[in-house]
Structures are given as structure tokens and as C-alpha cells.
Amino acid sequence: MKIEKKANGSALEIALEGRLDTMTAPELEKELNGILGSADSLVLDFGKLEYISSAGLRVLLSAHKAMSAKGGMKVTKVNEIVQEVFEVTGFADILNIER
Amino acid sequence: MKLLKQHAAVKSIGGIVLLLLVFFATVSLIGYNSFTEALLSQYSEGAFLTAETAARRLDADRMEEYAQSGGTTPEYLEAWNEMDELCNSTGATFIYVIQPDRSDYAHITFLFSTIDHDSRYTKYDFGYVRDTTNDEYRQKYRALYELEADRELLIRDRGYIETDPHITAMIGLKGADGQVKAILCVQRQMDVLATARKKYLSKIVLALIILVLLVILGQSAFLHRTLLQPLKQISDEAKRFSKENVKAEKKLQDTIRNRDEIGHLAASIDKMEDRIQNYIESITQITAEKERINTELALATRIQADMLPHVFPPFPDRNEFDLYASMDPAREVGGDFYDYFLVDDDHLCMVMADVSGKGVPAALFMMASMILLRNNAMLGKSPAEILTDVNAAVCANNREEMFVTVWLGILEISTGRLTASNAGHEYPVLMRAGGEFELYKDRHGFVIGGMEGIRYKQYELQINPGDRLFLYTDGVPEATDADKELFGTERMIQALNEHKDRRPEEVLNGVRRAVDGFVKEEEQFDDLTMLCLAYRGSADDICLKDE
Numbered sequence: 001m002k003i004e005k006k007a008n009g010s011a012l013e014i015a016l017e018g019r020l021d022t023m024t025a026p027e028l029e030k031e032l033n034g035i036l037g038s039a040d041s042l043v044l045d046f047g048k049l050e051y052i053s054s055a056g057l058r059v060l061l062s063a064h065k066a067m068s069a070k071g072g073m074k075v076t077k078v079n080e081i082v083q084e085v086f087e088v089t090g091f092a093d094i095l096n097i098e099r
Numbered sequence: 100m101k102l103l104k105q106h107a108a109v110k111s112i113g114g115i116v117l118l119l120l121v122f123f124a125t126v127s128l129i130g131y132n133s134f135t136e137a138l139l140s141q142y143s144e145g146a147f148l149t150a151e152t153a154a155r156r157l158d159a160d161r162m163e164e165y166a167q168s169g170g171t172t173p174e175y176l177e178a179w180n181e182m183d184e185l186c187n188s189t190g191a192t193f194i195y196v197i198q199p200d201r202s203d204y205a206h207i208t209f210l211f212s213t214i215d216h217d218s219r220y221t222k223y224d225f226g227y228v229r230d231t232t233n234d235e236y237r238q239k240y241r242a243l244y245e246l247e248a249d250r251e252l253l254i255r256d257r258g259y260i261e262t263d264p265h266i267t268a269m270i271g272l273k274g275a276d277g278q279v280k281a282i283l284c285v286q287r288q289m290d291v292l293a294t295a296r297k298k299y300l301s302k303i304v305l306a307l308i309i310l311v312l313l314v315i316l317g318q319s320a321f322l323h324r325t326l327l328q329p330l331k332q333i334s335d336e337a338k339r340f341s342k343e344n345v346k347a348e349k350k351l352q353d354t355i356r357n358r359d360e361i362g363h364l365a366a367s368i369d370k371m372e373d374r375i376q377n378y379i380e381s382i383t384q385i386t387a388e389k390e391r392i393n394t395e396l397a398l399a400t401r402i403q404a405d406m407l408p409h410v411f412p413p414f415p416d417r418n419e420f421d422l423y424a425s426m427d428p429a430r431e432v433g434g435d436f437y438d439y440f441l442v443d444d445d446h447l448c449m450v451m452a453d454v455s456g457k458g459v460p461a462a463l464f465m466m467a468s469m470i471l472l473r474n475n476a477m478l479g480k481s482p483a484e485i486l487t488d489v490n491a492a493v494c495a496n497n498r499e500e501m502f503v504t505v506w507l508g509i510l511e512i513s514t515g516r517l518t519a520s521n522a523g524h525e526y527p528v529l530m531r532a533g534g535e536f537e538l539y540k541d542r543h544g545f546v547i548g549g550m551e552g553i554r555y556k557q558y559e560l561q562i563n564p565g566d567r568l569f570l571y572t573d574g575v576p577e578a579t580d581a582d583k584e585l586f587g588t589e590r591m592i593q594a595l596n597e598h599k600d601r602r603p604e605e606v607l608n609g610v611r612r613a614v615d616g617f618v619k620e621e622e623q624f625d626d627l628t629m630l631c632l633a634y635r636g637s638a639d640d641i642c643l644k645d646e
Contacts (some may be wrong), residue, residue, distance in 0.1 A: 019583070022457050022625075051585070053577065053625070054455035054504065061549050062500045089504055089523035090545035
């Protein structure tokens with residue numbers, strides 16, 4: 001998986017590419033732990049994300065909770081497969097998703 | 100090792116020997132040349148002395164007369180006898196007087212010719228004419244006659260096989276008019292020179308051989324002590340260490356005290372042994388630790404698997420339904436689980452759940468969730484109540500922010516009424532009697548443990564005799580092949596339908612075979628957990644049918 005960060009002041013944008021699963025979720029978690037403290041808002045660009053597993057969802061949930069007290073978190077450009085996972089797991093009702 | 104030893108010694112000694120050879124060659128060449136020069140000058144001096152003595156005895160102006168006389172006059176014979184005595188008393192080999200042919204000096208005519216009686220040569224008779232030996236002689240003769248040279252010396256030192264090395268001293272015999280009338284030649288053999296030179300050379304060679312031998316011996320002893328022996332010691336130690344992997348009792352540095360590269364090498368080997376030893380020790384420790392963890396993990400996996408009900412048929416005395424479930428864990432303990440149990444005689448509770456993540460944390464979370472779900476269900480709560488309460492309990496102590504997706508349904512066995520609630524879990528698959536398996540898109544709540552204070556909703560579904568329900572975790576549709584393609588719900592439903600009329604156990608086996616055939620050798624990271632329920636109807640329905 002590839003993680004691409006773009007910081008615009010305290011607005012953080014992260015683009016993910018590949019698969020967010022058991023193997024790669026810890027990578028993202030580590031990245032986020034390092035920078036979420038200083039970010040006021042977070043946009044996750046899922047344009048090139050092919051797949052997300054429950055381990056990935058867990059990282060999303062953590063980030064969502066961390067950001068909800070601040071400027072919030074937005075997930076953008078979600079593809080069919082990932083959207084289905086969001087719907088099945090109920091994440092679709094919790095997350096701010098922009099397709 | 101022997102080969103290396105020879106090789107190293109030969110290389111280092113070879114250079115010194117070569118240098119010695121060059122040195123000796125130079126010295127002996129210089130010696131040989133100055134030796135030859137000194138002897139030659141002595142020889143030539145002697146020869147000229149003889150020649151001058153002979154010349155004083157001979158009257159040049161009488162030569163023409165002697166030539167005419169035919170070599171028979173008493174005066175001539177007396178002169179010849181005196182010359183003969185001179186020759187035999189002075190060590191000359193050959194004393195002769197010649198008159199060259201003045202036109203081109205190509206022929207010479209002998210007037211006198213005497214010889215040392217001990218030599219192996221014979222003298223020439225009076226008036227004997229022969230060709231001049233070579234150009235060298237011709238030039239000498241010409242020089243004496245025409246260039247007013249007093250004396251000439253000819254050295255035949257090397258390369259004459261037929262004669263021994265010799266010198267010829269020549270003096271022009273001049274008449275009263277100052278003209279050269281004949282040439283007096285005194286020839287001396289240089290046998291002493293030759294043997295002396297031979298002796299000199301053999302002595303030099305002998306000295307060289309002795310010196311070279313000494314150098315070789317000395318140098319090899321030196322090399323052996325300073326280089327080869329320490330090297331062999333180091334190499335032996337390295338060999339020993341690689342075999343035993345135990346540090347030597349005595350360090351190499353203690354015996355090899357060289358201050359050169361060999362010393363450094365010994366020190367490095369000692370240091371390397373230290374490091375490797377430490378490394379081996381820590382690896383051994385880590386391995387032991389790892390083995391312990393692996394053993395415990397295997398045990399944990401077994402305990403986890405044992406937690407899941409796994410005796411089939413599960414309720415042998417209940418013929419209203421048939422149920423089979425299975426879990427194939429991926430490479431390590433995971434977070435999938437299924438559960439089923441009778442809440443009371445008429446209510447069968449079924450659970451299918453998937454904890455986020457893998458490994459021991461997921462397994463522990465799974466255990467807790469499973470027990471919470473079962474305990475809440477046994478209190479007779481509705482599915483929505485169960486999930487709501489379990490979520491509240493999980494969220495209260497969930498610092499790690501783990502969550503679990505749960506599908507929980509309670510079947511009223513007598514009526515076939517299924518009440519279910521879905522907390523972010525996969526859609527169940529339903530088959531109506533005589534129909535096909537199809538996804539049942541039920542309402543979803545959020546995952547359990549994700550968010551506090553969620554109130555789950557439940558739905559009801561009428562299950563009729565012959566209907567089937569299939570529950571699974573995402574390990575099935577998300578099984579992945581080598582090209583990262585997912586197995587998918589479509590393939591799963593297709594596999595289900597291929598075995599739809601079989602008993603639940605065979606249905607699950609069929610799906611697993613389909614998944615295995617799809618992923619082939621690719622290692623799977625998710626558990627494969629499935630449950631299949633086949634409802635036959637209430638006990639009354641079955642009795643009616645049997646009649």
C-alpha cells in the first residue's frame with residue numbers, strides 16, 4: 001500500500017493506494033498516530049484504494065474518533081467495493097463519506 | 100594447508116633468490132673480465148719479450164738471403180737452432196718468421212718455424228706456403244708493413260674449437276733501410292688462463308649455491324616462525340570455532356604477538372569469536388523465547404477453537420432442524436467465531452461474528468465478545484437488546500478501539516419465526532424451499548465496540564420448512580488468489596447453489612472446496628468461518644409429513 005500525505009496548514013489530506021488490510025493497516029495507523037495530533041481536519045482520499053478489511057476499518061474508526069472532537073474527518077472518492085464494506089459494517093452511517 | 104605453505108614460502112623466497120642470482124651474475128661478469136684482462140696483458144708482455152729477444156738474434160737484412168738459400172746454409176741452421184731453444188725455454192708454443200705475399204697478404208711463406216716440443220703441434224718446413232688464416236691476420240700484417248706499426252697483438256680467446264685459446268705477438272723485422280723484411284710471430288697458449296677462469300667460475304657458483312641454500316633455509320625458518328605458523332594457528336582456530344561454536348580457552352592474541360598484519364588478524368579473529376559467541380547466545384535465547392510463544396500461541400488457538408461448539412450433530416434429539424458450522428483459521432489465531440445454543444427448548448440462538456484485526460488481541464477480544472453475547476442471550480433478551488447491551492459493555496472498556504461485527508438471530512423452532520439483528524456483519528444468505536440461495540439484504544447497525552450508546556434494531560423473518568440459512572464471515576468472499584482477485588459473494592452463492600440440496604455439512608464442504616480451488620496455493624490471511632442451518636419445520640410438521 002502507498003500512503004501519500006499532503007498538509008495544507010492544519011488541514012491534512014492523505015491519499016491511499018492499494019489494499020488496506022491486516023498487513024497494511026498498522027502502517028497507516030503508525031502514520032496517523034504521528035500526525036493526527038497536529039491536524040485540525042483530515043481528508044482521506046480513497047480514489048486508488050482497492051480494498052479495505054476490518055483491520056483497516058478499525059484504523060478509520062480510531063481516526064474518526066480522534067478527529068470528531070476537532071474539524072472532523074472526511075472520506076472521499078470511495079469505490080464500489082469499499083462503499084459496500086462501509087454499508088455492510090454500518091460505517092456508512094458513521095463516517096462522513098463523499099463519493 | 101601444505102600446498103599453501105609451499106606456495107607462500109616459494110613466493111617470498113623466490114624473489115630473494117632471484118635478486119641474489121642477478122647480483123652474482125654481475126659480480127662474476129666483472130670479475131671474469133678483469134681477470135681475463137690482467138692475465139692477457141701478462142701473457143702478451145711475456146710473448147713480446149720473447150719476440151724481442153728473438154728479433155735481436157735475427158738480422159732482418161739477411162732474410163732475403165735465407166729465403167734464397169733454400170734453408171740449408173749453416174748460418175741459417177744455427178739461427179734456427181737458437182730460435183728453437185728460445186721457444187722451448189720461454190714457454191712460447193710457436194715462434195715463426197714469415198714473409199706475406201705483399202700484393203694482398205693472402206698467402207704467407209714460412210722462413211723459420213719452431214715449436215715447443217711438449218705441445219701437440221707440428222712445425223712447418225722451410226718455405227712452406229699457406230693461406231693467411233683470416234682477415235684479422237691480414238690486417239695485422241698490412242699494419243706492420245705499411246703503417247709503420249712496431250708490434251701487433253692478436254688474441255684468439257673464444258670460440259675456437261680446433262685450437263686452444265692463444266695470443267700471437269708480432270714484430271716487424273726491419274732492415275738497415277728501416278723497411279720491414281719479415282714478420283716474427285710468437286704464439287702462446289692461454290691454457291692457464293682457461294683453467295684459472297674455470298676454477299674462478301666454479302668457485303663463484305659454489306659460493307652462490309651455498310648462499311642461496313642458506314638464504315632459503317633462513318628465510319623459510321623466518322617465514323615459518325613469523326608468518327606460516329601464526330597463520331596456521333589462526334586457520335586452525337577458525338576451523339575449530341566454525342565446528343564447535345565455542346570461544347577458545349586461550350585467545351590467539353596471547354600466543355601470536357606479532358605487531359604486523361598477522362597480529363591484527365589474530366586480534367580480529369578473537370574479536371569476531373567474541374561477537375559471534377554473544378550473537379549465538381542471544382539468538383538461542385530469542386529462539387527459546389519464540390518457541391515458548393509459539394507453543395503458547397498454538398495452545399491459545401486450540402483453546403479458542405475448543406470454545407466454539409464443535410460436536411455434530413449439535414442436538415441429536417432435535418429433528419426440526421439440521422445445523423453445521425466450521426471455522427478454518429488462517430495462519431494464526433484470528434477473531435472469527437460462530438456460536439449456536441438453545442436459549443430454551445423452543446429458541447435456537449445463532450451467532451456469526453468477526454473481530455477486527457488478527458492475532459492474540461483479536462482472539463482475546465473474540466473470547467470476551469463471545470461470552471458476553473452468550474450470557475446476554477441466555478437471559479432471554481431479544482437480539483436487538485442483546486447487541487445493544489453487549490455494545491455498551493464492550494465500549495465501556497475498549498481502550499484499544501477494537502470492534503466486532505455480529506449477526507445474531509434467534510429462531511423460534513416451533514413456528515420458524517426468526518428474529519435477527521445485524522451489527523455491521525455480512526449479509527446472510529437465504530434459500531427458500533425449492534429455490535436458490537440468495538443474499539438477504541438485512542438492515543445494518545454499526546459494529547459492536549465502535550461507538551457508544553448505539554441502539555440496535557432487529558427484524559423478523561419467517562423461515563419455512565425446507566428453507567436454509569447460510570452465515571459466514573468476510574473470509575469467504577474476501578479469499579484472495581495470486582492475482583489479488585477476491586472470491587466474491589457471487590462465486591460464493593454459485594458454490595452454495597451447486598450443493599443446495601445437500602446436508603449442511605456437505606454444503607459447507609462444497610463452499611470450502613470452491614474457495615480452495617479459487618485461491619490455489621496462495622496463503623490466506625483471514626479465517627474461513629461458516630454456518631448453515633436447514634429448517635425442517637416444527638415437530639408437528641415433521642410428524643404430519645412422516646404420516
